[in-house]
Amino acid sequence: MSCDMATRQTGVSCRMSPILILSIALQVACCVHVARSGRPWYWMIFLMMFSYLAVLVYVIAAVIPDLRHDPSGQRAMRKVRAQLDPGRGARDANRQLQVADTPENRRRLAEESLRTGDFASAEAAYRGALKGLYADDPDLMLGLAQAQQGLGQPADALQTLQSLRAANPQYRSHQADLLHARVLAETGATEEALQRFDNVSRGYPGEEARVRYGQLLRQGGHTEQAAAQFRESLQRSQTAPGYYKREQKAWLEIAKRELAAIGG
Structure with missing residues (x-):
């Protein structure tokens, strides 16, 4: 008997709703995570019994903590945060720099500014970091050259790269x-x-x-x-x-x- 015929005779649709299909998919995915992570089997029973509520509880209690401690999960979460709020890293780095004006904090601000395409801020931060013991730091000099190229200053970037090579011939x-x-x-x-x-x-x-x-x-x-x-x-x-x-x-x-x- 076809699905349409059964529906006409019983008045009940035999097709699975998208909501039910999604629920099953999420439950199965969470059960796979339970098995792979070695968690107690009662999580599977809980997931099968309470559908979306159980999935939400399990994600909060197990999946998110795992992501925080897993290197690949941490990278994925950073990538998501960067997509949702591209300027967050630069703002955090700027706050840290206000608290402590250190070469490392300047480096972080420069790298975050470069990553988000704020080349003017990146150039200023790199110049601020290239002082004292770090005056010839090759990574900082490379970052400065990248910022200069991003600003449409290829001649300046070329000069910076040449200085980098001269100061760090083994780099x-x-x-x-x-x-x-x-x-x-x-x-x-x-x-x-x-x-x-x-x-x-x-x-x-x-x-x-x-x-x-x-x-x-x-x-x-x-x-x-x-x-x-x-x-x-x-x-x-x-x-x-x-x-x-x-x-x-x-x-x-x-x-x-x-x-x-x-x-x-």
Whole structure:
């Protein structure tokens, strides 16, 4: 007997409502968490008996505390908080700086400002931190260069990077190498930028360097070489694990569009 026929005969719908389906899904998810976390079995009985109320209680009593103590959970919660309130980290860092004007607090404010795209505040904070024992700190100098590049000051960023290299000849950073290539391109030193992009893209942990290299090649009329870079990014992603594809999704999409525009 079909569901529609049974409904007409009994007056009761045999289709599960979305609310019931959601309840079952949440209950099952919580039961899986109970089993994986090794919690007492009575949690499962409680979850099966009281539906949404039980799920709410379990999330508050078990899931949230677990997230607070689990490194991956902490990262996820920070990411959610950053999306809901992007400026919170910078405000907290600024309050800490008002309480104690220390190099570490200046560093934190600078990093939070840079993360949220407040490049002017980031530049000021980095300059304030680059004093005394930290006057040649390579991470702070890199942050200053990133803020300068974000402000549309590639020449200043290039000078900062050159000072960084001179003061810290043993310092190695993929981000510094990529930024150096970018500001060279932005200051018109295209040939040197292409050489640096070529070197950086070979060992960069992600697709940004390779895609940016392809874009610069295309701008210079080197379409075949550019297409090769975009293809390599897309081919690498085919055998990459899922987390890598998610992290690099934006750059892979750019590679697809660029390759399509070339006709490759």
